[in-house]
Amino acid sequence: MHFMSALRAAWQQRDSLLCVGLDPDPARFPAHLEGRADAVFEFCKAIVDATADLVCCFKPQIAYFAAQRAEDQLEALIAHIHERHPATPVVLDAKRGDIGSTAGQYAVEAFERYRADAITVNPYMGRDSVEPYLAYSDKGVILLCRTSNAGGSDLQFLEVGRPGGGVEKLYERVARLVAEEWNASGNCGLVVGATFPDEIARVRALTGEMPLLVPGIGAQGGDIAATVAAGRSADGSGLMINSSRAILYAGADEDFAAAARRVALATRDAINAHR
Numbered sequence: 001m002h003f004m005s006a007l008r009a010a011w012q013q014r015d016s017l018l019c020v021g022l023d024p025d026p027a028r029f030p031a032h033l034e035g036r037a038d039a040v041f042e043f044c045k046a047i048v049d050a051t052a053d054l055v056c057c058f059k060p061q062i063a064y065f066a067a068q069r070a071e072d073q074l075e076a077l078i079a080h081i082h083e084r085h086p087a088t089p090v091v092l093d094a095k096r097g098d099i100g101s102t103a104g105q106y107a108v109e110a111f112e113r114y115r116a117d118a119i120t121v122n123p124y125m126g127r128d129s130v131e132p133y134l135a136y137s138d139k140g141v142i143l144l145c146r147t148s149n150a151g152g153s154d155l156q157f158l159e160v161g162r163p164g165g166g167v168e169k170l171y172e173r174v175a176r177l178v179a180e181e182w183n184a185s186g187n188c189g190l191v192v193g194a195t196f197p198d199e200i201a202r203v204r205a206l207t208g209e210m211p212l213l214v215p216g217i218g219a220q221g222g223d224i225a226a227t228v229a230a231g232r233s234a235d236g237s238g239l240m241i242n243s244s245r246a247i248l249y250a251g252a253d254e255d256f257a258a259a260a261r262r263v264a265l266a267t268r269d270a271i272n273a274h275r
């Protein structure tokens with residue numbers, strides 16, 4: 001799958017900017033899954049099958065699988081999405097960042113072992129640390145820019161000297177660097193938290209039509225109307241607006257997937273109301 005083409009097609013055909021985040025926490029699973037060796041897979045598969053027609057992409061968070069020794073279930077889940085929902089891109093949220101030789105192994109892990117269509121990457125080790133992912137030109141490389149957490153301001157909001165004069169914030173430098181230099185193959189995106197709509201608008205202004213992954217609505221309280229107004233591209237798309245816990249744990253019993261679908265539908269519609 002070519003990530004950017006598939007994402008654009010999903011935005012149009014599904015009429016959705018919603019990304020459902022797959023952050024499986026066994027402590028919050030319904031009782032009937034308790035003690036099952038395949039609980040992580042079964043929980044996520046039910047969510048995926050109940051919401052696939054409502055989303056532009058899915059975003060499994062690798063730590064939730066690795067912490068449960070469930071990497072094999074992550075592999076099986078992504079294989080299931082490709083087989084049953086082949087038009088739905090998968091963004092592996094791994095936030096990797098390391099020297100080039102090690103990054104090459106992370107890229108193989110994401111794109112060849114897990115068969116993800118895109119990966120989140122930390123840009124702070126610089127261009128050579130990102131090149132092994134960029135070399136997969138059909139895959140998406142989504143770089144952290146202005147993260148949704150309060151501590152994101154500790155570094156990302158620092159002022160740095162701008163080449164040629166003046167100052168800019170560090171997250172603005174990241175946005176410009178990615179848009180102007182790292183995106184030669186057109187396969188980059190940026191992460192900007194829904195909790196910071198002013199910065200979403202700034203990143204949109206700096207990056208043209210670049211896809212933005214925007215986590216922070218739902219459990220983190222980000223404002224949907226402000227997010228869409230700040231981040232939509234000229235044609236009213238351009239965003240993967242992620243919600244994980246608010247959708248995954250909408251219900252606590254055997255009907256959890258139906259409850260998740262109801263919240264996903266309401267979230268998609270709330271987003272569309274502001275496009």
Ligand SMILES: O=C(O)c1cc(=O)[nH]c(=O)n1[C@@H]1O[C@H](COP(=O)(O)O)[C@@H](O)[C@H]1O
Nearest residue numbers: 061093120147148215218219220243244245
């Ligand atoms: O890269 C991410 O996905 C990410 C970046 C960021 O700035 N903030 C953020 O919350 N995330 C991820 O997005 C998801 C948010 O989950 P909820 O708060 O439950 O919707 C989690 O998987 C986070 O790891």
